[in-house]
Structures are given as C-alpha cells and as structure tokens.
Amino acid sequence: MKEMRNILGWLGLQKEHAVLLIAQQHVAETCNTVACFATAVKALIDGDVQTRTQSIQKVRESEHAADVLKHKMLSSISSELLMPPDREDLIKFVRALDRIADRTNSAAKLVGFIEQRLPDNVLKNISIGTDLVVTAIAKLKNAIAAAIRNDVKQAIDLCQDIARIEHDADDQKRVLLEAVLHVELTPPSLLLCYHLAEYLEGITDRILEAAVLVRIVAAKGA
DSSP states (O other), X not given: OHHHHHHHHHHHHHHHXXXXXXXXXXXXXXXXXXXXXXXXXXXXXHTOHHHHHHHHHHHHHHHHHHHHHHHHHHHHHHHSXXXXXXXXXXXXXXXXXXXXXXXXXXXXXXXXXXXXXXOHHHHHHHHHHHHHHHHHHHHHHHHHHHHHTTOHHHHHHHXXXXXXXXXXXXXXXXHHHHHHHTSXXXXXXXXXXXXXXXXXXXXXXXXXXXXXXXXXXXXXXX
C-alpha cells in the first residue's frame, strides 16, 4: 500500500510539471502583457498619445492570449490524474496567473483614461511602481523555469525575491499616494491615480500569490 501511495505521489508530481510547462507559456505571455503596459506608462510620461493608445491595445490582446492559455491549463488539470490537494493548489496557481494579466489590463485601461499632464513626481512614482511589477514578473518566469528543471533552491530563492519586491511595492503604493495627495489634480485624474496605485500594488500581490504556489510545487520535488 505504501508503495502504491509513492507511485501515485510520483505520478502527481509528473502531472504537476506538465501543467507547469503550460504555465511557463502563460507567464511568458503575461511578461509580454506587462512589457506592453510598461511601454504605455513610458508613453504617458513622454506625452506620446499614439504610442500609449497602441500599447494599451497590445496589453488587451496579450491578456486575451494569456486567457486562452489559462483555459488550456484548467483543461489539463481536469484531465490529469491528480490528488485533490494537488489539484486545488494548481487551480489556485492558474487563477493567480490569470489575475496578474487581468489586473495589468485593468491598470492599462486607467492609464488610457488619464488626460491631464501629471506632475513629474507623480509620473516618477508611477514609473517606479511599474518597474517593480516588471521585475517581479520576470522573477516569476524564472522561478517556474527553475521548478520545471527541478532546481529547487533557485526556484525558492526567486520566490523569496518576489516576496521582497511585493513588500517594496506596498511601500511604493504609499509613496505614490502621498505624491498624488500633495499636488493639484483634477478630480478625474486624482481618482485615476488613486486606483492606478491600487492596481500596481495589486499586481505584485498576485505575482506573490503565484510565487507561493510555485514554491509549494518546487518543494514537493525536493
């Protein structure tokens, strides 16, 4: 009986790695979603309306492509032989990845609605918050790759890096909101900047959520 449990456990790990292979594609697409968002933010800073509009459209298209991969992962999880706890962890992981792309798309929409030229200090802090998102998603991509090749130490180290970035993003949200509250903004711009600060911090929260689950899967393979 113990041997049978070991075999089932081994099979579960193999199935989890199969899902991670699709997740690798998903996070690569999500990296593209975030990169397009970062371009939109840079265009906002530069006052380049055309590039901002084009980049926001690319964010929307990339988020849709990531959504297709989400359904592919859920289909894979449903069809594979997995123990209930493993299945639950993987479903949470898929949903966390989906929320990263979804929140990035929502943040891009907010950037598209900003019409007022924002003060330099506000723009600087939006840029810093965006850079934290870019760095965190790149580390998540590398953590998934490390988990797939069974490099447990690197996967866990990268997940710990993401936790530190998420903490920095919490602080950056506060700094951005302070910058927003200490300048003259139109009511629409004030509201948009407030929600943008919330979304930037929220994206890193979702990246950390996914990283925690990557760490769980990586630890199982140790």
